[in-house]
Amino acid sequence: MTAPTPLTARPDDRPPDGPWYLPTGDELAVFEAAWAARLPVLLRGPTGCGKTRFVEHMAWRLHRAADRAQTPLDVPLVTVACHEDLSASDLVGRWLLSGDETVWRDGPLARAVRSGAMCYLDEVVEARRDTTVVIHSLTDHRRVLPIERTGELLDAHPDFMLVVSYNPGHAAVGKSLKASTRQRFVSLDFAYPSLEAETTIVAHETGLDPATALRLARVGERLRHLEGHGLDDGVGTRLLVHAGKLIARGVAPRLACDVAIARALTEDAAVRRAITDVCDVLMP
Numbered sequence: 001m002t003a004p005t006p007l008t009a010r011p012d013d014r015p016p017d018g019p020w021y022l023p024t025g026d027e028l029a030v031f032e033a034a035w036a037a038r039l040p041v042l043l044r045g046p047t048g049c050g051k052t053r054f055v056e057h058m059a060w061r062l063h064r065a066a067d068r069a070q071t072p073l074d075v076p077l078v079t080v081a082c083h084e085d086l087s088a089s090d091l092v093g094r095w096l097l098s099g100d101e102t103v104w105r106d107g108p109l110a111r112a113v114r115s116g117a118m119c120y121l122d123e124v125v126e127a128r129r130d131t132t133v134v135i136h137s138l139t140d141h142r143r144v145l146p147i148e149r150t151g152e153l154l155d156a157h158p159d160f161m162l163v164v165s166y167n168p169g170h171a172a173v174g175k176s177l178k179a180s181t182r183q184r185f186v187s188l189d190f191a192y193p194s195l196e197a198e199t200t201i202v203a204h205e206t207g208l209d210p211a212t213a214l215r216l217a218r219v220g221e222r223l224r225h226l227e228g229h230g231l232d233d234g235v236g237t238r239l240l241v242h243a244g245k246l247i248a249r250g251v252a253p254r255l256a257c258d259v260a261i262a263r264a265l266t267e268d269a270a271v272r273r274a275i276t277d278v279c280d281v282l283m284p
């Protein structure tokens, strides 16, 4: 969870051109238009395919219309990784004991709504059901956050924007988005990148030469054929990037693929062998 940063010029320790993101479709233009219209956005796709990087990139990229002529400003981004115990009050806030007093402490969503930040609820279906109430009131014409415990009806700052992500693979385990929630969002679908795009991503993220990056991208492509045949989790680009970072630091490709890809994907010895076999052939 990141606290909202004030809307100031980029701190010097950031890359001058922001978090790097390779577009794979119309997502930049759609997101910019959604931001301009203050429409909430839903990012749908398997794990490790660039959703979080995309939001970080967009938050960096977008700047207030009034400042268009100047250098891009960071749009403050508040990210919440949702999990099964996350409740509405974790998002909205709670009373805390401070000495003899109780003081109200805004949760991350309330901070974003108040200050005009972008709020990214990652894996939103993991959160408890009571969170849909607050999402609904923020994603229609009302744009309000009811803070039940203080009686406040918080009007969203004009620059507040809600972004959520959702992994449809989890629908199989009973976690899916209710239609009444889904219909409130502009939906952007994320899928695994093409071989060419994934090669570019792996090379950029790891510093590996293009030929080695291409081999890793081929590993990803081949392993995705195993999905549903013993492999339940998606083979995200993240795994290839991790293996590539190890290789770039001198770890033998075979070992790198085993520890960063095969073991990350499965506990099953036979499936793991099938994965390392693929790596052996493609990453000699």
Ligand SMILES: Nc1ncnc2c1ncn2[C@@H]1O[C@H](COP(=O)(O)OP(=O)(O)O)[C@@H](O)[C@H]1O
Pocket (backbone or CB within 6 Å): 020, 021, 022, 023, 024, 046, 047, 048, 049, 050, 051, 052, 053, 054, 201, 205, 237, 238, 241
């Ligand atoms: N289109 C992309 N552009 C840049 N990097 C990407 C892209 N897709 C995947 N990546 C890489 O994969 C990693 C995992 O992506 P991430 O955004 O964390 O996935 P998700 O949020 O979908 O689970 C990123 O840290 C980045 O290195």
Ligand SMILES: [Mg+2]
Pocket (backbone or CB within 6 Å): 048, 051, 052, 053, 122
């Ligand atoms: Mg993510």
